[in-house]
Amino acid sequence: MTRSAVLSKREAGAEWCWTSLMELNAYDKCPTLTQEERTALQALAESRRRWGDDGPEDGQQIQAAFRRLLEPLEDALAVIPGNRSNDDYKDMAAAALLRACQREQCAFWGWSQETWRRILGSTQAQFFRENRLLVDGSGRQYMIAAAYLLDCFRQVRLLGNFDRVALARKVFGDEAVEAALQPVQEALSGWGYAAAQNTALMSTVCEALLLNQSPYLHDLTAEDLEVFRCGCSESRRALLYQLSKALAALGFLDQPLGIAGPNPAADTGQQAAQDDIHPEWVRWVQRWESASTLAQTTRRCMRTALLKAGRWLQACHPEVTSPAQWGRELAASYVAAVDRMRAGDYVGPRANGPMHERQPLSPRAKDTYLSALRVFFADCQVWGWIPRSFDPWHAFATPRSVKALIGPAPRTIASDIWARLLWAGLNLTAQDLSCTKSYPLEFVRALAIVWLFAGLRSDEIVRLRVGCIRWQAADVTIRGTGETLPRDAVCLLDVPVNKTGAAFTKPVDPVVGEAIAAWEQVRPAQPRFPDRKTGEPVHFVFCYRARPLRPEYINRRLIPMLCRKADVPMADARGPITSHRARATIASQLFNARKPMSLSELQAWLGHRSPATTQNYVALEPTRLAKAYAEAGYLARNVRAIEVLIDQDAVKSSAAAAGQPWRYYDLGHGLCSYEFFEQCPHRMACPRCDFYQPRESSLGHLLEAQSNLLRLLQEMPLTKEERAAVDGDLVALNRLIARLADQPTPSGQTPTELRQCAACPC
Numbered sequence: 001m002t003r004s005a006v007l008s009k010r011e012a013g014a015e016w017c018w019t020s021l022m023e024l025n026a027y028d029k030c031p032t033l034t035q036e037e038r039t040a041l042q043a044l045a046e047s048r049r050r051w052g053d054d055g056p057e058d059g060q061q062i063q064a065a066f067r068r069l070l071e072p073l074e075d076a077l078a079v080i081p082g083n084r085s086n087d088d089y090k091d092m093a094a095a096a097l098l099r100a101c102q103r104e105q106c107a108f109w110g111w112s113q114e115t116w117r118r119i120l121g122s123t124q125a126q127f128f129r130e131n132r133l134l135v136d137g138s139g140r141q142y143m144i145a146a147a148y149l150l151d152c153f154r155q156v157r158l159l160g161n162f163d164r165v166a167l168a169r170k171v172f173g174d175e176a177v178e179a180a181l182q183p184v185q186e187a188l189s190g191w192g193y194a195a196a197q198n199t200a201l202m203s204t205v206c207e208a209l210l211l212n213q214s215p216y217l218h219d220l221t222a223e224d225l226e227v228f229r230c231g232c233s234e235s236r237r238a239l240l241y242q243l244s245k246a247l248a249a250l251g252f253l254d255q256p257l258g259i260a261g262p263n264p265a266a267d268t269g270q271q272a273a274q275d276d277i278h279p280e281w282v283r284w285v286q287r288w289e290s291a292s293t294l295a296q297t298t299r300r301c302m303r304t305a306l307l308k309a310g311r312w313l314q315a316c317h318p319e320v321t322s323p324a325q326w327g328r329e330l331a332a333s334y335v336a337a338v339d340r341m342r343a344g345d346y347v348g349p350r351a352n353g354p355m356h357e358r359q360p361l362s363p364r365a366k367d368t369y370l371s372a373l374r375v376f377f378a379d380c381q382v383w384g385w386i387p388r389s390f391d392p393w394h395a396f397a398t399p400r401s402v403k404a405l406i407g408p409a410p411r412t413i414a415s416d417i418w419a420r421l422l423w424a425g426l427n428l429t430a431q432d433l434s435c436t437k438s439y440p441l442e443f444v445r446a447l448a449i450v451w452l453f454a455g456l457r458s459d460e461i462v463r464l465r466v467g468c469i470r471w472q473a474a475d476v477t478i479r480g481t482g483e484t485l486p487r488d489a490v491c492l493l494d495v496p497v498n499k500t501g502a503a504f505t506k507p508v509d510p511v512v513g514e515a516i517a518a519w520e521q522v523r524p525a526q527p528r529f530p531d532r533k534t535g536e537p538v539h540f541v542f543c544y545r546a547r548p549l550r551p552e553y554i555n556r557r558l559i560p561m562l563c564r565k566a567d568v569p570m571a572d573a574r575g576p577i578t579s580h581r582a583r584a585t586i587a588s589q590l591f592n593a594r595k596p597m598s599l600s601e602l603q604a605w606l607g608h609r610s611p612a613t614t615q616n617y618v619a620l621e622p623t624r625l626a627k628a629y630a631e632a633g634y635l636a637r638n639v640r641a642i643e644v645l646i647d648q649d650a651v652k653s654s655a656a657a658a659g660q661p662w663r664y665y666d667l668g669h670g671l672c673s674y675e676f677f678e679q680c681p682h683r684m685a686c687p688r689c690d691f692y693q694p695r696e697s698s699l700g701h702l703l704e705a706q707s708n709l710l711r712l713l714q715e716m717p718l719t720k721e722e723r724a725a726v727d728g729d730l731v732a733l734n735r736l737i738a739r740l741a742d743q744p745t746p747s748g749q750t751p752t753e754l755r756q757c758a759a760c761p762c
Contacts, residue, residue, distance in 0.1 A: 021079050022149050027072045031110020033101070040065030041102035044095070066098060069107055073097060076149040077142060080170045086142075093142035096135040108152060116153035120144055123160045145170040148210070156210050157232070168206035172215035180217050181205055187246040191546040192440075192524040204239035218252050225257055245546045249527055256546075276348070277310035280321035285310070288376055291383065305372035311346040312337060323377060324386040331373075331395035338369050339399060363405040367398045410584040410617050411574040417566075418585055421577075424566035425452045426511070432565050439544055442519040447542060447549070447558060449515035451579060454508050455586040455606060458551040458579040460498055463531060466520060466539040468494040469513040470505075497533045500609045507605075516541060554579040587617040645671065670694045674746045681743055687751035 033041070040062045063070055077090040100119045101108055111119070120143060121127025127140050135143070141163065147153040148171050156167065168177045181202050188201065209215050212224055222244065229240045244257040285306045289299050312334065313320050320330065342358040361369075377392035413421070425448035430441050439447075450461055472490040491513035497503050520541065528537035529548050542549035555578055563570045563577065570577055587606060590597045597605065603614040643666040650662040661673035667686055674680055674691040686692060742750050749757070 022072075022076060022151075024072075024151060027109075028068050029107075029109040031107045033105065033107060037066045037069065037107075038102075038105070041098060045099050045102040066101075069098060069101060070094060072150055073146055076146040079149055080142065080145055081173055082170075089138045089142050092135050092139040093146060096131050096139060097143060097146065100131070108147075108150075111152065113153060113155065113158075116147060117155075117158050120147065120153065120159055122158060124162075141166060141170065154210065154213060156207060164203045164206040164210065168209055168215070171210065176215035177206065177209070180209060180215055183217070183250055184243060184246045187249050188242060188545070190524060191245075191526055192544050193242070200235070201239050201242060204236060205243055208240070208243060217247060217250065220247060220252065222253055222255075222257060229257070242545070249546065277307060277314055278318070278321045281310040281313060282307075284323055284380075285376075287385075288379060292379065294375075301368070302372040302375065305369045306376055307348070308346045308369065309334065309373060311348075315346070322386075323380050326377065326390070328390045328395050331390065331392070334373070335370060335396060335399065338366050339402065341366070341369075363402045366402050367406060370396045370398050410588060411581050412588045413577060413581055413585045414572065415589075417568050417572065417577075418589075420566035420568050421562050422452055424562045425449055428565070432561060440519075440522065442522050443542065443544060444558065444561075446515040446519040447554070448562060449512055451554060451558065451582055453512050453586075454493060454506075455583050456495065457498065457583065458554050459532075460495055461554065461579075462540070462542055462549045462551050463496045463533070464516075464541045465494070465496065466523075466541050468541060469516050470494065471513065495607060496531065498607055500613065501607055504604075504607055506607070551579070584617045587614070591618045664693070667692075676746070680746055682745055682751065685751075687745055687754045689745035689749060689754060690747035691745075 044062055073094040077094060080086075080090070082090075097108055097119075104111065104115060104119075118126075119130055121130060121140065124137060124140070127137075144153075144156065144159065144162070144167055148156070148167075156164065165177070165181075184205055185198055185202065189198070193201070208220060208225065208228055211228055212220055214220075225240055225244050225247075229237050232240070241257055244253060247253040248256045285303060288306075289303055292299055292302075294302070316333075316337070317330065320326065338361070341361050343361060344358040374392045374396045377386075377396070380386045381388050381392070425445075428441065428445045428448060433439075433441060433444055447461070450456065450464070454461070456464075470492040472492070491508050491510045492505050493508045493512065494505050495503060523541075524544070526539065526543040527546055528539055529543065530536065531538050540548045559577055559579065560570060574581075583606070587602060590605070591599075591602055599611055599614060599618070602618065603611050606614060606617065608614045645664040645666060647662045647664070650660055663675065664671040664673050665677045670686070670688070671693045672680075672683075672686065672691050673693065677683060682689075688694075741752050744750055745754070
């Protein structure tokens with residue numbers, strides 16, 4: 001039912017402003033009892049029957065004595081609709097109230113709110129203890145209704161659990177209550193609220209009408225609902241939030257209430273700051289926060305950092321209370337203080353956590369605190385609030401030693417764990433939703449598939465719009481390869497505006513499109529909500545019961561559910577499994593695929609503005625890194641093997657012990673018997689010293705002919721010059737020969753001397 005349908009009752013002549021049918025000014029409201037009333041009430045209290053023990057005539061005499069008290073009760077009870085079967089309950093209620101007047105020795109007109117609460121009972125048990133056995137639970141309803149109609153007691157919330165809908169019907173009438181309940185119920189049912197929840201919701205609606213003292217929905221304001229929501233239970237707060245959504249949809253409220261009601265104790269930002277920070281600094285922080293255009297979460301994070309700086313000022317420099325008093329020297333002191341801070345330093349008095357385990361701040365935390373000061377002072381200077389006495393971007397720069405510790409660290413999820421999570425998301429059943437019953441199976445399944453396959457941020461997932469999936473409309477031929485993609489082979493996902501760029505379209509796996517389409521087919525019609533980034537009203541895909549999905553749901557509900565189904569831990573060596581780790585995992589797997597995406601392609605798919613940001617999401621898999629390392633041939637490039645000949649006969653005959661060579665290094669053109677061949681600088685360009693034996697010599701032939709010759713391979717590391725010579729660089733080889741020309745060989749002569757001896761004819 002729409003607002004126009006509700007308001008049509010007014011055009012039909014229905015009374016618009018509700019007023020009680022009771023003429024309260026016509027009654028004698030004197031709280032003091034007369035002597036005759038006291039006597040009659042005493043006789044009534046002592047009797048075991050409702051109106052006396054001596055029959056109807058005696059009862060009529062007693063009633064005549066306190067007619068001043070009985071008449072308004074009878075008039076109020078007569079206003080309550082009902083048949084003759086209810087007259088007994090009305091009579092019971094009137095008698096119980098008159099007996100209470102005798103106990104209190106005061107007319108009900110003079111009872112305090114606490115007295116009314118005690119007599120009507122904050123619980124059913126207390127009511128029976130107070131009124132004994134002369135009235136039952138139905139009689140209690142009529143007593144409450146009479147007190148409400150006589151404007152004696154209307155704080156129905158103080159009376160505990162009872163049927164609010166029945167009381168509202170007694171007070172306002174069946175037609176008025178039905179006219180208020182029907183549009184609310186229709187609006188919420190159309191958004192997907194289950195019919196089983198309507199009982200509690202209708203009770204909340206009637207309680208709001210009773211507290212507002214009007215049966216008309218248009219009389220309820222946001223301020224009234226906020227007041228009603230304070231102090232009630234969590235479940236009642238949620239129901240009042242649902243009521244506000246229905247009233248906003250019907251046009252009676254400009255917008256629904258916030259999800260959480262006002263809780264001053266929880267808002268410790270400014271109040272806690274008053275205790276240990278100079279008020280002047282707090283006013284500057286509040287002034288900057290009200291003028292900044294940063295996102296709300298960013299402002300809240302920066303406010304925490306600025307208040308920490310204020311506590312540091314109060315402890316170390318109490319004379320500084322304004323940003324205008326800061327200079328380069330004070331900024332340098334604060335940078336040094338942040339570099340030495342520990343977790344728990346300069347926090348509010350209400351901060352929670354184990355204060356005895358104060359670990360040093362992480363490098364990212366230090367950079368966050370300094371970044372907040374940079375932005376704060378830069379804004380104050382640009383806006384003309386303080387003079388430009390120093391450059392905040394240079395004065396509060398993060399030290400290089402801290403920056404060096406902050407680098408790309410994509411927290412990818414291990415492939416085996418990720419595969420099990422994929423299986424869990426693809427095989428969700430209704431039994432898996434025991435902890436997430438607030439959403440249908442199609443909703444949760446589509447959300448899980450998007451998180452597992454689309455590679456989106458959590459903020460982008462919850463802001464996807466209805467119709468965000470598009471399929472390829474016709475066959476497409478790929479240029480260069482000639483391959484043809486059939487119709488509906490490519491699924492395109494429209495990604496909304498994000499924190500780094502404008503809206504864009506990306507290809508995703510068809511399973512994503514199928515899951516979203518399955519949810520959209522059963523999705524109840526939902527109202528539009530403003531997009532947090534653009535402000536335009538849109539239809540969100542993940543919206544149910546007129547409430548868009550919150551990003552926290554993915555980490556708090558969806559991921560734990562998938563981990564339970566997949567039987568994997570909720571944390572690994574890199575930390576807890578969060579929504580953003582899926583984005584890094586998908587990006588790394590696309591980069592490490594058999595036919596990987598290039599960095600520029602991955603940048604476009606992720607929606608990054610800079611390729612440097614994309615590199616923070618990409619991590620080479622260990623298997624691919626090991627393959628690349630093996631193909632690089634580092635060991636083979638820097639280490640070479642040389643064949644070694646072992647003369648076993650020389651070793652066995654003790655000739656080796658006498659000094660005869662027994663180990664020879666095969667140089668190809670000859671053999672070298674120098675035992676420390678690894679340390680010989682001439683090993684790559686042998687100048688043929690005394691340890692050299694040509695292969696054509698008699699010793700060379702003799703060794704080749706031996707049957708007891710052991711051939712081995714020995715690896716030797718090469719220098720840079722030797723490696724170049726081995727790789728075939730003739731220039732490098734000539735340069736090596738020239739450098740070693742005057743360096744002695746193992747036999748004592750230099751290569752130059754050996755060449756001169758070889759050239760001498762004698």
